[in-house]
Amino acid sequence: MATVDLLFAALFNAAVLFLVTAGLQLIFGVQRIVNLTAGSLYALGAYFGASVFEWFSAQGGSPALLLPVLILSGLLAGQVGFVIERVLRTVYGRDEAFQLLMTFAFVLMFQDVLRYVWGAQPRLLGDLPSVYGTLAVGGFTFPVYNLLVMLSALVVAGLLYWLIERTSLGHVVRATAENGRMAEALGANTRRINTLVFVLGSMLGTVGGALVIPTTAASLEMPIALIVEAFAVVVIGGLGSIRGAFLGAIIVGVLRALSLTYFPELEVMSIYLVVIVVLVVRPYGLFGKAEA
Amino acid sequence: MxxxxxxxxxxxxxxxxxxxxxxxxxxxxxxxxxxxxxxxxxxxxxxxxxxxxxxxxxxxxxxxxxxxxxxxxxxxxxxxxxxxxxxxxxxxxxxxxxxxxxxxxxxxxxxxxxxxxxxxxxxxxxxxxxxxxxxxxxxxxxxxxxxxxxxxxxxxxDNECEAVMASLIALKHLKGQFKRIAAISPDYTYGRNVWTAFKALNKKFGIDAEVVSEQWSSFSQLDFTANVAALKAAKPDLIYCVLGNADLPIFMRAATSAGLTDTARMVLVQAGHQHGQLKKPFTPVGTLLCYNTMYFARPNPSxxxxxxxxxxxxxxxxxxxxxxxxxxxxxxxxxxxxxxxxxxxxxxxxxxxxxxxxxxxxxxxxxxxxxxxxxxxxxxEMFYGGFATHDNPYDVCTLKDTYSYDASVLQKPPGADFWGWLETANFPV
Missing domain, CATH: 3.40.50.2300 (Response regulator)
Incomplete structure (x- = not known):
């Protein structure tokens, strides 16, 4: 009994973590930028999703459409990636420290923008997850909304795999990630690819934030809380690897659930202990590539 | 703005x-x-x-x-x-x-x-x-x-007043209804102290309840699915919850949707902090709510x-x-x-x-x-608490019966040691 409940909690946490870190990995994989704004985009998605759904409800929209409305609002909020990428473009090719500082500047600016637009108080969406009810199977009770979020993460993982591995666009993206100059010499519009990838990565973060809002509250603490776990996922899975994000998110989700059950005081330590072990034993992560 | x-x-x-x-x-x-x-x-x-x-x-x-x-x-x-x-x-x-x-x-x-x-x-x-x-x-x-x-x-x-009240109401009205107890609180001195006080009062009044889980969350924690799973696994009859900011409604929502509130009585020590956010669908009837020094729906208010x-x-x-x-x-x-x-x-x-x-x-x-x-x-000051009812015109719970305690009952006297006072005080239970 306990194992199933714990596994369910771990996988729900992993699903949300995967969505955000997949975006982070995608951007690093192609643009070699550690995008600290991933946490801010996640928070933006949550706030924006809450507002869009409140507006939708005020127009008489059905609560049953919660999930599609939130996904759409997340996709919409992710368009802010266009603006961020336009600014980041000025530091492509410069020292990594410049890029890191610029994304950090965005984190701080986002914090003020979120406070200015939505105020300082955490925002909750009432009891909306219950519109989908619960699923009782063999003595277990699962909130259906949480199952749908997990399913959404699986669909996104599948779509990302298909896009990158099976489409011609994916081939160009991978070529750009491998060697941007060579790809450009062969006719690829790398500038457009960079924009596309950054916006896609941003949308993954904002959709993650929008999907999680019915089970949590949008708050100004969200970016930091998320980034602490997201970086653990990235290090464990390997920087730049989508498969790594998938497995890393599951590892972090399970570790968190287990430590909360058996050693609640050691929740963060248990995760970062594994991070340190990975850094020492396999510095490029489970699916990352060692530097040549 | x-x-x-x-x-x-x-x-x-x-x-x-x-x-x-x-x-x-x-x-x-x-x-x-x-x-x-x-x-x-x-x-x-x-x-x-x-x-x-x-x-x-x-x-x-x-x-x-x-x-x-x-x-x-x-x-x-x-x-x-x-x-x-x-x-x-x-x-x-x-x-x-x-x-x-x-x-x-x-x-x-x-x-x-x-x-x-x-x-x-x-x-x-x-x-x-x-x-x-x-x-x-x-x-x-x-x-x-x-x-x-x-x-x-x-x-x-004193910070501990509402927690002492929560314990007294639970001891008076729920005695015999719980044998397995659990706690969830942000990991800070207050949370640990009031949980210790609850256990001390249980002992003082002859309740031999087994502690089956202690969940210490981080501040500003916004996802409680794993904590809820851990609490469910421990099968408590009563959960002493010291969450009090935005984390409280988030926890209650997760607990209700996972079926935890069907099997465990919730004691919300700091319910008054967020009572406007504790909506009826995820605050079951019978939840013990503590409102601190003001209860907005108090019968016969000033x-x-x-x-x-x-x-x-x-x-x-x-x-x-x-x-x-x-x-x-x-x-x-x-x-x-x-x-x-x-x-x-x-x-x-x-x-x-x-x-x-x-x-x-x-x-x-x-x-x-x-x-x-x-x-x-x-x-x-006066403190208020009681058990939740949905029988009201609001979207949040109110108290079925309102219990009020003067702080002189809930608070250690001048100069007294809190733990010593808990042992010797004559509480109205």
Missing amino acids: DETSGIHRRGVLKGMAGLAATSAVGAFPMPAIAQNAPIKVGIIAPRAGTAAYIGANGLRAVEWTIEKINAAGGIAGRKVELVVEEETNAKETLERARRLVLQEKVDCIQGGYSTGVTLPMAPTLEDMQVLTIFWDGTTQDGVKETMPSPKYVFKST PAQKEFVEYYMDKYKDYPHWESDRAFFAMNVYKAGVEKAMAAKGGSWPKPEEIAQAMEGIKVESFGGPAGMRKDHIAE
Whole structure:
């Protein structure tokens, strides 16, 4: 009994973590930028999703459409990636420290923008997850909304795999990630690819934030809380690897659930202990590539 | 954008500058003794983060209170002006408090939510001889009083009062209904102390309950699915929950949707902090709710509470909570102290130490009922709690029967050790 409940909690946490870190990995994989704004985009998605759904409800929209409305609002909020990428473009090719500082500047600016637009108080969406009810199977009770979020993460993982591995666009993206100059010499519009990838990565973060809002509250603490776990996922899975994000998110989700059950005081330590072990034993992560 | 403060630092400064300028050219000579000048009260309250909701309650209430006081002629004939500063961390807040004293020259400081802020701030304000009345902060290090004999600083009721009340109600009404207990709380001294107090009271009253899980969450934690799974796995009959900010409704939502509330009775020690967010669908009937020093739907409320609750619900579309009471109480204690001290001096304006002395042992009527300030500068107020019912016109729970306790029952006497007092006190169970 306990194992199933714990596994369910771990996988729900992993699903949300995967969505955000997949975006982070995608951007690093192609643009070699550690995008600290991933946490801010996640928070933006949550706030924006809450507002869009409140507006939708005020127009008489059905609560049953919660999930599609939130996904759409997340996709919409992710368009802010266009603006961020336009600014980041000025530091492509410069020292990594410049890029890191610029994304950090965005984190701080986002914090003020979120406070200015939505105020300082955490925002909750009432009891909306219950519109989908619960699923009782063999003595277990699962909130259906949480199952749908997990399913959404699986669909996104599948779509990302298909896009990158099976489409011609994916081939160009991978070529750009491998060697941007060579790809450009062969006719690829790398500038457009960079924009596309950054916006896609941003949308993954904002959709993650929008999907999680019915089970949590949008708050100004969200970016930091998320980034602490997201970086653990990235290090464990390997920087730049989508498969790594998938497995890393599951590892972090399970570790968190287990430590909360058996050693609640050691929740963060248990995760970062594994991070340190990975850094020492396999510095490029489970699916990352060692530097040549 | 925050609508809570109608009076701003810049506005006050401009007003003061204008007054000084007109005085300088002789148009309106300044009075020799500024007895007709407004009384300036510095307010310190959180306006951001998870505590912003609590700060907003206090700020809205203090603005309403001075509006009433000023409409009735002010305090001893002087109008009251507020100068609001934000409560953040201890270091920054202390700097803002200094600014209120040195630059704004406030007559009194009121506010303070977090003991983490008021504990280090109080000695400095005491040294500066600033009359200070905390809404909610104490000067307790854990449960130990660090300033037993202050002259200028007045503190709120002990933090542990509502937790002791939660324990007493649970022991009185749920005895025999729980054998396996669990806790969930942010990992801080208060949470650990009140959980220890609950276990100590269980033992005192002969309840041999097994502790099956202790969940210590991090501050601002926003996902409780794993904690809920851990609690479900432990199969408790009763969960003692010390969450109190935005984390409380998030936890309750996760607990209800996972079926945890079907098998375990919830004791929400700090339900009053977020009762407007505890919607009926995820707050089951029978949940033990503790409302601290103000319960918005109290039967037969005082005229002041009735008027304020109607005003608040109409204006803010929300239900006021105990921080409103604390702000109202602090301002009225100050008013009563000034007027008492002034009467003792035959009508001349009293010094801060004379006002402070007058406030010792003073009684006032707060929103929550009869209240007062002990001789050792610790407030005594009424506390409210009971079991949730959905039988009301609101979207949130109310209490089926309202149980009220005077702080003199819930709070250790002056100078007493909390743990020793718990063992020897004669509780009404």
